[in-house]
């Protein structure tokens with residue numbers, strides 16, 4: 041399996057695109073999150089939106105879903121098909137009613153299923169998306185009153201959604217569930233009210249830090265090179281074998 045971050049930035053970053061990633065397994069391309077900057081980020085990497093086989097959404101903030109309107113419209117009006125959209129069953133209604141309906145509603149486009157081939161996912165259930173690619177959503181805490189779902193890829197790779205620090209989850213995933221890689225969002229400075237801070241991640245045992253790569257960071261990430269313990273930063277555009 042390969043992972044390429046089309047962006048590694050947080051919601052307010054200007055040097056980096058939104059934290060969205062391209063997973064590739066046996067030629068199947070899955071985009072995890074499609075934020076405001078995703079159409080441009082894909083374009084700059086030379087990847088057409090029509091090359092994606094599916095998009096999976098973690099939660100309904102703009103840096104994770106803001107590119108879906110263009111994606112849906114490009115696929116409908118340029119390519120004549122509905123793109124596959126994996127999303128937690130609980131987010132189907134808010135994704136349309138709170139995010140996409142304003143721009144996309146027109147005759148014939150009255151619900152999420154009119155624009156996308158919606159494949160609802162239930163948290164805690166492993167779902168095969170393609171040969172040798174399965175995912176499981178885990179409900180993780182981000183903001184009160186807002187549902188957010190982290191992802192386990194092929195049972196042993198944890199990819200965090202935006203989330204507050206959850207030491208117990210990370211420890212259990214590694215020690216009891218055999219997770220061998222962690223891709224984790226990070227807030228470099230300040231209190232982690234809705235995100236996980238670097239200081240919190242630095243309090244993890246070294247054996248867990250060694251498995252952890254950091255993403256969803258601010259523009260001043262370079263100042264933190266060498267200050268992330270046993271962890272390292274994912275770099276935008278680079279392709280990782282995972």
Ligand SMILES: O=c1ccn([C@@H]2O[C@@H]3COP(=O)(O)O[C@H]3[C@H]2O)c(=O)[nH]1
Pocket residue numbers: 050051101102103183202233234
């Ligand atoms: O209660 C809140 C809600 C939001 N925010 C900010 O808005 C951003 C939205 O995208 P994000 O989830 O990547 O990051 C969030 C934060 O930077 C916040 O600080 N507190």
Ligand SMILES: [Zn+2]
Pocket residue numbers: 050051059101103104202256
């Ligand atoms: Zn975010």
Ligand SMILES: [Zn+2]
Pocket residue numbers: 099101182202
């Ligand atoms: Zn968020």
